[in-house]
Amino acid sequence: MSSMTSGGDTRKISKGRRSSSFEKEKEAGTGGDAPLKKGPWTAAEDAILVEYVKKHGQGNWNAVQKHSGLARCGKSCRLRWANHLRPDLKKGAFTVEEESRILELHARMGNKWARMATELPGRTDNEIKNYWNTRIKRMQRAGLPIYPDELCERLTNGNLKSQNVGTFTNEASQHIDLSQTNNFDVADMELKNFQLHRGISHALHAPFVDMNESNMFEQSSDSSHTCNFLFPTMCSSKDHRESEMSEILYNSFDSCTSNVVPLFDQYYGYTCEKISDHPRLLFTPCDPVVNTSDQFNSDNLTGSHATLNGNASSSVPMSEAMKLELPSLQYAETQDGSWGTLTSPLPSLESVDTFIQSPLVEPILSDPISPPNSGLLEAIVYHSNSMKDSSNDLLLQETMTTVTAHQTAKSSTFNDLVKTEWDELGEPNSPLGQAASVVTDYAPISMCSVDGRQSRETTPDLDDEHEALTHLLGSFRKKRKPKQIDYMRPDALLDLGWFGNNTEYGSNESKSVLKDGLSAFIGEDCKSPR
DNA sequence: AAAGGGGGCAACCGCGGAGCT
DNA sequence: GAGCTCCGCGGTTGCCCCCTT
Numbered sequence: 001m002s003s004m005t006s007g008g009d010t011r012k013i014s015k016g017r018r019s020s021s022f023e024k025e026k027e028a029g030t031g032g033d034a035p036l037k038k039g040p041w042t043a044a045e046d047a048i049l050v051e052y053v054k055k056h057g058q059g060n061w062n063a064v065q066k067h068s069g070l071a072r073c074g075k076s077c078r079l080r081w082a083n084h085l086r087p088d089l090k091k092g093a094f095t096v097e098e099e100s101r102i103l104e105l106h107a108r109m110g111n112k113w114a115r116m117a118t119e120l121p122g123r124t125d126n127e128i129k130n131y132w133n134t135r136i137k138r139m140q141r142a143g144l145p146i147y148p149d150e151l152c153e154r155l156t157n158g159n160l161k162s163q164n165v166g167t168f169t170n171e172a173s174q175h176i177d178l179s180q181t182n183n184f185d186v187a188d189m190e191l192k193n194f195q196l197h198r199g200i201s202h203a204l205h206a207p208f209v210d211m212n213e214s215n216m217f218e219q220s221s222d223s224s225h226t227c228n229f230l231f232p233t234m235c236s237s238k239d240h241r242e243s244e245m246s247e248i249l250y251n252s253f254d255s256c257t258s259n260v261v262p263l264f265d266q267y268y269g270y271t272c273e274k275i276s277d278h279p280r281l282l283f284t285p286c287d288p289v290v291n292t293s294d295q296f297n298s299d300n301l302t303g304s305h306a307t308l309n310g311n312a313s314s315s316v317p318m319s320e321a322m323k324l325e326l327p328s329l330q331y332a333e334t335q336d337g338s339w340g341t342l343t344s345p346l347p348s349l350e351s352v353d354t355f356i357q358s359p360l361v362e363p364i365l366s367d368p369i370s371p372p373n374s375g376l377l378e379a380i381v382y383h384s385n386s387m388k389d390s391s392n393d394l395l396l397q398e399t400m401t402t403v404t405a406h407q408t409a410k411s412s413t414f415n416d417l418v419k420t421e422w423d424e425l426g427e428p429n430s431p432l433g434q435a436a437s438v439v440t441d442y443a444p445i446s447m448c449s450v451d452g453r454q455s456r457e458t459t460p461d462l463d464d465e466h467e468a469l470t471h472l473l474g475s476f477r478k479k480r481k482p483k484q485i486d487y488m489r490p491d492a493l494l495d496l497g498w499f500g501n502n503t504e505y506g507s508n509e510s511k512s513v514l515k516d517g518l519s520a521f522i523g524e525d526c527k528s529p530r
Numbered sequence: 531a532a533a534g535g536g537g538g539c540a541a542c543c544g545c546g547g548a549g550c551t
Numbered sequence: 552g553a554g555c556t557c558c559g560c561g562g563t564t565g566c567c568c569c570c571t572t
Binding site: 038039040041075076079080083084126127130131133134137138 | 536537538539540541542543
Binding site: 040059060061062074075078082111112113114125126129133 | 556557558559560561562566
């Protein structure tokens with residue numbers, strides 16, 4: 001990023017955005033009743049503003065025009081001062097550390113540029129915003145995830161907890177009082193935001209996790225951490241029914257181990273309002289069904305940019321800090337519709353835009369050639385290009401270098417299966433081509449519990465896993481096409497098998513409880529007859 | 531060397547919150 | 552409580568520069 005100007009960048013000064021007739025006013029002090037000037041600031045205007053601030057201090061920007069004669073509106077003055085004239089501004093390009101920090105902050109905060117700026121001394125929100133938008137574009141072009149995997153790992157493993165997310169230590173989350181959960185703060189949500197993105201990334205491979213008998217609950221010595229960690233958001237809703245649902249679900253989940261955990265994990269970051277607004281979204285994007293039971297259909301994939309480029313993202317609506325808004329560029333990619341007919345967009349198209357990709361690709365480990373030493377972003381882009389230039393086989397090979405041999409074996413096995421599957425279908429732009437890479441790329445993450453523990457400590461035979469994969473694929477093959485699950489029906493959801501057949505959910509009693517919960521959450525209207 | 535396109539960035543716009551009357 | 556003003560934030564726009572063709 002080029003250096004920020006401080007009124008001294010003649011290039012920018014002269015370029016004259018919205019060059020209007022005011023441009024002719026070379027004299028800065030044309031205040032009084034003269035119409036307010038727009039466009040680039042001149043050095044003379046800058047000098048006047050600086051002088052004014054020296055005298056009167058910041059604030060009361062609307063008074064600048066009156067007192068200094070500067071023909072600029074207060075907003076313009078404030079902006080100019082904040083972005084260019086402030087003496088504490090840091091000039092020059094972002095350092096690698098700053099880039100990294102921005103990534104980290106964005107993962108936590110989303111597009112809260114002003115807040116991010118407060119944590120990057122000398123940098124302005126506008127600067128950060130511009131940087132980010134540029135970065136997003138570049139990442140998009142490169143088909144890369146926004147967040148580096150390493151950052152994803154760090155965040156998930158709690159490295160940020162000490163900074164701003166202390167309330168989400170496992171310790172704290174174990175004892176969340178549902179009655180107090182309205183008090184969780186923005187920072188909490190921000191971390192969950194990131195968790196969400198990770199969670200979404202888990203979505204695509206969650207079934208495989210389960211298939212490996214390594215579901216997240218089992219991995220964690222205290223599976224309730226997962227639920228507890230997530231439920232505060234649910235319970236923060238004023239909707240009491242949702243709270244009830246939360247409890248029902250929580251109790252249900254807590255009493256069992258099930259692959260539903262990663263599934264729901266992904267959604268607890270959402271606000272209850274949004275979830276309740278779009279009850280279907282609770283179940284759609286995570287889509288373990290995509291692989292395990294049903295529906296590899298466009299509905300499920302609609303919001304998932306992830307599969308387009310091997311990145312997981314989502315289009316589930318979020319609110320406020322939960323949003324990781326992106327420019328529409330992400331959406332455009334989806335709309336290209338290279339695969340899958342997105343016939344049934346999610347309720348809110350706007351929401352489709354609002355998701356950011358989770359880190360899905362492995363960090364740059366396998367490329368023996370170092371990227372140009374021009375910073376974090378360049379390194380990522382460099383890696384992207386390498387990835388893109390590779391054939392599928394190379395991709396697999398590369399993946400194999402980044403995961404353990406065991407995991408890789410599974411991943412490649414799956415890739416082969418998936419690839420074959422799509423080849424059979426003659427799908428040129430198979431999402432599974434992407435999804436497969438997602439799976440491979442994410443294998444290491446998926447094997448991790450929330451606390452970062454490896455889940456593969458107890459490892460089934462590869463043969464068994466291959467068999468399981470084959471079985472999975474067969475099931476996927478059978479079910480993904482026309483069959484449409486009625487997500488509004490608790491019984492249908494239960495029948496999907498998300499809640500496992502080998503768990504306590506298998507009991508009629510548990511099913512009943514869970515069904516009640518789902519009914520309560522989805523709505524009585526949708527409750528199926530018992 | 532010229533033309534075109536994209537990148538980068540400054541600045542504007544609209545909206546919403548806070549404070550005051 | 553309603554209305555107004557100020558301020559700040561996030562999104563968007565428009566233009567210059569530079570690179571590629």
